[in-house]
Amino acid sequence: SQTIHQWPATLVQPVGSPLSLECTVEGTSNPNLYWYRQAAGRGLQLLFYSVGIGQISSEVPQNLSASRPQDRQFILSSKKLLLSDSGFYLCAWSAPNTEAFFGQGTRLTVV
Amino acid sequence: GDSVTQMEGPVTLSEEAFLTINCTYTATGYPSLFWYVQYPGEGLQLLLKATKADDKGSNKGFEATYRKETTSFHLEKGSVQVSDSAVYFCARDYGGSQGNLIFGKGTKLSVKP
Numbered sequence: 001s002q003t004i005h006q007w008p009a010t011l012v013q014p015v016g017s018p019l020s021l022e023c024t025v026e027g028t029s030n031p032n033l034y035w036y037r038q039a040a041g042r043g044l045q046l047l048f049y050s051v052g053i054g055q056i057s058s059e060v061p062q063n064l065s066a067s068r069p070q071d072r073q074f075i076l077s078s079k080k081l082l083l084s085d086s087g088f089y090l091c092a093w094s095a096p097n098t099e100a101f102f103g104q105g106t107r108l109t110v111v
Numbered sequence: 112g113d114s115v116t117q118m119e120g121p122v123t124l125s126e127e128a129f130l131t132i133n134c135t136y137t138a139t140g141y142p143s144l145f146w147y148v149q150y151p152g153e154g155l156q157l158l159l160k161a162t163k164a165d166d167k168g169s170n171k172g173f174e175a176t177y178r179k180e181t182t183s184f185h186l187e188k189g190s191v192q193v194s195d196s197a198v199y200f201c202a203r204d205y206g207g208s209q210g211n212l213i214f215g216k217g218t219k220l221s222v223k224p
Contacts, residue, residue, distance in 0.1 A: 006154075032210050044155075044200065044214040090154055094210035099145060102154040 002027035006091045006103030013110055019064075019078040021106050023091030026072065031093040033074040034100060035066055039087040050074060086110045113138055117201045117215035124191055124222050132186040132218050134175075134201035142203040144168075144177055144184040145212070149198045158186075158199070160209075191222045 006023045013019060025031050035047045046059045048066035056066050063082050067075045074091060086109050092100040117134040124130060136144065143162040147155040159168030164179035173188045184201060201215040 032208060034210050036212075043216040044202075044212075046211060046213075049208075049211060092155075092210060094208065096208075098209060099143075099157050099160055100210040100212060102147075102156070105154045 002093070002101065004091060004093055004101055004103045006106060008106060009104065010107045011109070013081050013108065015083055015110055016080045019076070019081050019085070019108070021076040021089055021091075021108075023074045023076075023103055024072055025074075025093045028072070028093070028095060030071060031095060033068060033072075034092040034094070035074065035076050036090040036092060036102075037087045038090065038105075039084075044090070048076070081110045083110050113142075113203070113205055113213055115201050115203055115213050115215040117199075117218055119216070120198075120219040122218060122220045124220070126193055126222055126224050127190045128222075130186070130188040130191045130195075130220070132199055132201075132220070134184045134186065134215060136182050136184065136201075136203045138182065138203060141179070142205060143209055144175070145202045145204070145209075146173070146175055146184070146186050147200045147202060147214075149200065149217070151197070155200065191220070193222045193224050196220055196222045 003026045033050045038044045050068045064078050089106045091103040094100045115136045145160045146158040148158045159170040161168040161177035167176045175184050175186045198217045198219045200217045202212040
């Protein structure tokens with residue numbers, strides 16, 4: 001069966017520090033991969049999605065970037081965090097014509 | 112643009128009460144519609160979905176029917192339990208992918224014994 005792993009579960013980072021969140025999927029090949037953010041008072045928003053290695057689409061302009069160095073690995077990064085980057089980050093995967101399956105999320109607090 | 116609107120919470124019910132959470136969407140075309148649930152401190156889990164008009168999604172006693180004429184996908188359960196306490200999100204897809212989702216703002220449900 002397919003599983004999705006996301007880490008770390010919680011993270012507290014100072015303003016201006018870099019960020020790297022990792023997500024991996026097991027049990028499937030060539031998944032579509034997604035990063036969502038759930039910010040306080042703003043609901044869930046799609047940040048990036050990828051349909052293949054090296055293929056990244058950004059949905060909103062922001063201080064973050066995403067990369068997909070391997071088929072089942074999706075990384076969310078920032079060179080310098082802002083206070084407004086705080087939130088709950090969710091990785092998800094889907095196969096063609098199937099619903100999305102979400103990871104457990106990372107709670108990021110920028111201080 | 113396309114959007115999803117769901118009733119604001121929080122909703123507090125007694126155990127065994129009837130639940131309705133309203134959800135409406137705007138769309139060009141015919142999106143697939145979803146209800147996701149988020150238990151405290153966890154990620155999202157798919158509760159149910161419907162991919163075309165008049166489809167009824169159901170799971171764990173929850174139901175929702177895709178109503179194209181009213182652009183609605185209301186969530187219902189006949190008898191809620193304490194374990195149903197969670198945040199419920201209505202969503203629609205776009206761009207031809209069920210993973211590209213537009214979510215409503217979520218409705219927090221608390222069920223009291």
